Amino acid sequence: MTIDLIVKNNLCTGCGVCISEDQSHQAKMIWNNEGFLVPSLGKSSTQDKMIKVCPFAIQQKNEDELGELFLKLPETQYHDKIGYYYGLYAGYSKQFRETSSSGGIATYVFNALLEQKIVDYLFIVKEVDGQYAYQFFSNVEEITQISKTRYTPVTLEKLFQELSKVDGKVAVSGVACFVKAIRLKQMYDPVLKEKIAFIVGIICGGLKSKYYTDYLAQEAGCKNEYNYAQYRVKNKESYALDYKFSCIEKSDKKIHMVDMQSLGDMWGTGLFKSNACDFCDDVLTELADISLGDAWIDPYDKNGLGNSIIITRTKIAENLIKNGLNKNLLALDVMNTEKIILSQNGSFNHRHKGLAFRVMKVNKEGKLTPRKRNKHMVNQNLLFNFVQNSRLKTRQKSLDYWLETRNHLKFKIKMKPYLENLKFFTLWNHRLIKLKKILLSKKDA
Ligand SMILES: Cc1cc2nc3c(=O)[nH]c(=O)nc-3n(C[C@H](O)[C@H](O)[C@H](O)COP(=O)(O)OP(=O)(O)OC[C@H]3O[C@@H](n4cnc5c(N)ncnc54)[C@H](O)[C@@H]3O)c2cc1C
Ligand code: SF4
Ligand code: SF4
The missing domain is CATH 1.10.287 (Helix Hairpins)
Known part of the structure; x- marks a missing residue:
């Protein structure tokens, strides 16, 4: 398989990690016509090297194999839908919940990583000129600038271009396929295991095209160019699913808003989603140090300020959570495996149960799909x-x-x-x- 074939078969989510393996330095990330970021190759791009780190390559190691390499320890537990883990929790950060998308645990963890000098820099998704992109960040005083999840394509392209210039260790946030690409880089270059000392996994139900945001902006009443899209404007008087989208029209600086519930189901329907996501069976970001998602489960979903589910997969992650509990910075309940799975029920139904049919259908049409774990390939x-x-x-x-x-x-x-x-x-x-x-x-x- 080649990077060309990954892109032609719409199996790329734009992680951009393959760019760092192009020894000709001709490859770069560009927007495709469907509003996703994909690699554009040069004549001498070294595709044989690049494909080695692509999470969607047919020959790639799967999440269980990589989990065994990176996370398996005598003290970690294993569950065939959750992966390797230390602890399972649900709740929120007392300090960061209000200014975050969900329970504010991502911001809590990044803040603690910087404060405790476990890392020197974060590589996270943050606003720049009204748009969103990955960038380095280390200003602990302004930590809430990094909060909130952005449902638009972003790429790690710059991470490996600039990592060697950064003095110290780095923590990265990423959805599952991005985390897998980082782990593949670390597998081939153990120095990167030291350098990228911590990965926050953002549990992800699918990558949306940049046109998703254009659609939401129009629904919000924005007629022209806009910026500062906010995907999760919370309503603390209501329940967790009752949030709004907002953006600012560039011409008159007017804020436009739309109630997301009024638009119907934007996630379960697959609207504006990348094709690659239909062949992703890593629901809970199995390869991160810590995995964070929304607690879409009673009673946590009744609170408009939001609650997170938390899966700690390394000792550092477990200690950060335990410290937060001891210092009364976090309000958390211990979860069991059933509750964690139930909180992502829709995603499991689609991503695991529907996988065998989708792979069969798409292969019949002569299109390629990544090799998936047999345990998730069950006929329905x-x-x-x-x-x-x-x-x-x-x-x-x-x-x-x-x-x-x-x-x-x-x-x-x-x-x-x-x-x-x-x-x-x-x-x-x-x-x-x-x-x-x-x-x-x-x-x-
Ligand atoms: C594309 C996408 C799909 C998602 N789908 C689901 C889902 O199906 N189920 C579910 O439970 N949760 C999903 N989430 C995660 C959820 O929206 C929350 O972001 C998560 O629970 C963390 O909440 P928090 O309050 O702890 O984060 P915050 O404290 O608000 O911090 C958010 C962190 O995420 C980083 N970030 C923002 N956007 C991105 C991005 N695009 N890629 C990588 N990092 C980013 C920020 O830099 C920040 O560090 C999704 C997130 C994304 C980006
Ligand atoms: S998914 Fe990532 S590694 Fe694979 S082709 Fe796309 S950008 Fe490259
Ligand atoms: S659903 Fe899977 S493939 Fe799609 S963006 Fe999320 S982690 Fe990547």
């Missing part, structure tokens, strides 16, 4: 497969129709039949599940 019933098929179509159509219309109203009209189809199959699939449960309980009685 016909109705469930109809849901997958419908979601695959909805995802692709959302990108096609946005490119065609570039208008939120026309886009919604065009997408309506696909979204209704998906809703229909999802509804009947849920009814079938319910019926099966009733029949099973009667059989057991």
Whole structure:
């Protein structure tokens, strides 16, 4: 497999790590027509070297194999959906919750890493000129500048270009495929294991095209160019899912806002999502030092300020959390594996249960997919497969129709039949599940 093939088969999420392996230095990250970042290769780009660190390469080591290399210790536990871990928690940071996307644990961890001098720099996603990009950061006084998750493509391209110039250790935040790419770099170059001393894994339900933000901005009433997109404006009087999107129109500096609930399901439908994400089975960022997500589970989802789920996978991470509890900086409950999995139920259903069907379908069409872990390749019933098929179509159509219309109203009209189809199959699939449960309980009685 080559980087060319990864890009042609839409299997790239733009991590940018392969760029650092191009010995010709001709490769660089560019925007593709669907609004994702992908590598553009030069004539002499060393694709044989570059592919070695691509998380989507067919020949790549999987998350279990890499987990064994990086995280397996006598004291870590293993769960086949969670990976290697020390502790499982849910809750929030007392200091950073209000100014963060969820429970503010990412900001708490990064702040502690700098304060305790475990690292000297962070490489995180932060605003620059009203847009978002990865950058180095070390100003602990201004730590809340790094808070909040940004649902738009970003790339680690600069990390390995600039890492050698940085004096000291670095902590990085990343979604699962980005974390995997970093681990692959560290596997080939153990010096990088020392240099990148900590990875905060951002649990991720899918990468959105940059056109997702354009769509949200139009829905918010913004007619022209905008910046300072805010994806999670919380409502502390309400529940966690009740948040808004906002942006600032450049011409008159007016703030525009839209209630995300009014737009329907933007995640479960696969709208504006990268094709590569349909072949990603790492739901909980299995290779990070600590994995952080939203606690989409009762009672945590009832609080508008948000709560995080936390999976500590290394001793440093576990100590940071335990310290926070001892110093009364964190309000956390200990979780069990079932609750952690339940908090990401939708993601597990799509990413694990639907995987075998999607791989089979796409391979039949002559397109390539990455090699996936056998344990997640389980055949499902016909109705469930109809849901997958419908979601695959909805995802692709959302990108096609946005490119065609570039208008939120026309886009919604065009997408309506696909979204209704998906809703229909999802509804009947849920009814079938319910019926099966009733029949099973009667059989057991
Ligand atoms: C694309 C994407 C999809 C997500 N999908 C899910 C999901 O399906 N389920 C779920 O539970 N949670 C999901 N999240 C994570 C969730 O939105 C929260 O970000 C997470 O729970 C951390 O919350 P926090 O309050 O601790 O973070 P904060 O304290 O607000 O800090 C956020 C941290 O994330 C970093 N960051 C921001 N944007 C990005 C980015 N694009 N890539 C890498 N790092 C970034 C920031 O630099 C900052 O350090 C997703 C996040 C992203 C970026
Ligand atoms: S996923 Fe990352 S490593 Fe693979 S081709 Fe894309 S940018 Fe390169
Ligand atoms: S869903 Fe998986 S492949 Fe897609 S961006 Fe998230 S971690 Fe990467």
